[in-house]
Amino acid sequence: MFLSKIWFILIALVSAVAGTFALVAPRPAVQKLAVLEGQRLDRAQYAAEQMFKVDAHKWIDRVSKLGRDAILSESLDAASRGSGEYTVIHRTIQDRFRTLIPDLATGGIDEIVALDNKGRVIARVGGSDEKEYGDYIGGVEVVADALRGYLSDDVWGVGGRLERVAGAPVLSKGKDRIVGALYVGAETGPGLVERLKKNLDVDVALLLRGKVIASSRPAGELDALPEMVTQHSAEIAELKRTPALPLTVGQDKLLVVAAPFPGQAGEQQAYYALLGMQPAKTDLGALLSNVSSNDLKWGNFPWVPLALVTFAMIAVGLILQRVEVEAPLGKLRRELQKLAAGDLQKIDDSKYGGKYGGLARDLNAAVERFTHAPGARSEMAGKDLNAILGPSGGSTFDLPSAGSAFSGSTPAPAFNPPAAPAFSSPAAPSFPPPPPGGFAPPPLPSFAPPPAPSFSAPSLPQPFSAAGLGSSSPALPLPSSIKPAPWAQQLPADALDDGAAADRQMPEGEATRVVPYDLQEEEDAHFRHVFDDFVETKRSCGEPTAGLTQAKFLQKLRDNKSALVAKHACRTVRFSVYVKDGKAALRATPIRE
Amino acid sequence: MTLRTPSRVSFPAVSAALAFSLALAGGAPAWAGTLKGSVKLPESARSSRLYQGYWRLENGNVPVQNSGGAKLETAVVLQNVNGAHPPPARTVTVEIGGLDAHPRMVITGPGSVIEIKNTGKVRLDLSTPETPSVMPLEQLPPGATRRAKFDAIGGYAIHDAEYPHIMISVIIVDSPFFATADEKGSFSIAGVPDAKVHLKVWARGRWAAEEEVEGGSKEDLIVKVAAPGQKEAEKEAEKEAAE
16 A cells, blocks of 8 residues: 555646646747747847848949949939039929939939939939929938938838938039039838748738828738837837837737937837747646647647656556455455354465555454453363364364354354353352453342342252252342242242241242252253254254254263363353365363353 | 336326226126036947948948947037027028038027028938927928927927937027037037036937036036936836835
């Protein structure tokens, strides 16, 4: 039982640890995944920044190349000098733009603008105000830079749109002076978002002045994003980007890294935000809901090791049960069956450990409690009896062996005669010797011996006197529970001892007469009863009873009783019938007191 | 050649001259001097642009002109000068055309009115974002004029929401001791009393630096301006180091 308990505790602990591990283990993994996702977004932001830089350089190169066009140069030179027809110059430059870049949309260009050296717009291509010209925009920094001789870029947030621009000066034909400037604008909206998502494999959103102006996620999902980014504007100003920030969008949990656009759009809260998915939840429901059928396939799940471990655990548990519970229980049961059959006198409790050993000991104690341990002399007497009597009609006489469930120092209750003190001296009543250890003595009737009239027993049978009860026995003490028989009242008064009668203070006419205890008669009744039992037992065992007469049987019992009494100096002998090896047998029990 | 004997000067005349000299000395402090120095802007603030993109390259053929623009919007102002009186209030007109403001910086006394005329072709959305109560966001259509009164001492940056590069710096001073920095960042303020004064530097639409200086110092003063965010970062670094 001990190992079984340990095993069950072990299994419970392993199960608890496994359950804990199953629930806790994903958490660090999820946290790690969140960190990795944040790092992925960081890298994506870096990549996006590099992409914007490359784009800016590409646009600067392109507009610079446009500025080297001779027709454009000459036209702007003329416009700056004020020579030539202004409208003609305007058209010339427009046509030239369209010739050089037939399809602006394919090139990703939103508009191209040519300016003279004072910052006046000479011509526009693309955009909503293509037909307008003549306005001054020299204050625009990228234009002013171009007119100073710089090639530069900028990002504008104009009209609710983001526009990346690149400007370059236009040099004279002799490349000795600046005759004007060009700038190109690239629309920065859904097209850029799509391209970023494709290149970076993350969702992208563009923000301008607290609004999402373009996003790769459905419209309205990211309404909380501008406010969240605004709250981290200080971090953005310092680090030029935010750390990975959690953002809940419906059922999705996102991570967001936002960074500002450079240029004057940065002053207009223009940001690009890269959005990644946060790892799934780690609770049990989320873990189970995320399990797919693919996860349970043979190749993906260790079914065989799991089954082996499970079967091994079950086998160990069953083996332990078998070894510690079933085997000793079966063994005990078999021993009990043997004990019941009389093949065993007691259970060998030393063979059992733990509670089964205790159970065996308890059983032994219980058996011994209801039986009597035979003394050495009784055993000897039993053996002698067997030797003397021998088989009787195929049956044997036997004495209970020591330790048997049927052994005992006192006669079996069925054959226990009334207590002998009836014939003992009331002054010195004798009691049975104390039983062996563990036995509680049968309660003796406690009574004060009444001043029963002692009587002479001239007619006592011989066995009675042979049993040591002579006329010297002063009186026959009777227990108070024993009522005198009705016929006892008819005994003549002279049957009572005179002295005793004189001592008695009985009312006249109410003298109690006690019937003397006839040992011989009682013994005859016992022998007859034994005979009846013996015959009945033989019949029940299927043994023949022919030739078995009561007279012979009784005579044999008397003879053997006399021999045993003489040999073992006991007062009398009691016989009992039992079945031994399928045959009726007699057991003799010497009675010493 | 005749030598002219010196004429006798009458005592009352001498006394009157002496009294006038003393009175003159008492009215214009004899210890007043000129505060000279230069403002060292950070590398990123030395550009003529307020807002930088990713790239700014020279064309390689024609020398670039790295002058004007935001570089000229640096002013040095002395505050808390004893006995100094603020300049009188006046109305200053600023024209915005061609997506640029002229002038870009106005330094005047309390109660002055800035009159902004939109001479360009685009609508403007002007305001003082840091102090919206002075000049809330309001549209200014082409050809329209907007006036705003500046009563409190301090610096104000008027921005256009659509074109942030259009910025007008308005500095209301409490003394006549101020100057604008030139292309190299040099400045000179005359008549500064020989006492401790509070010097503040306005650059790129904000107070960029301030310190206590001796007004009578004859040495050139060098005022270093930290890059935006650098001062806070340095303070945080010092705090962390102290912890």
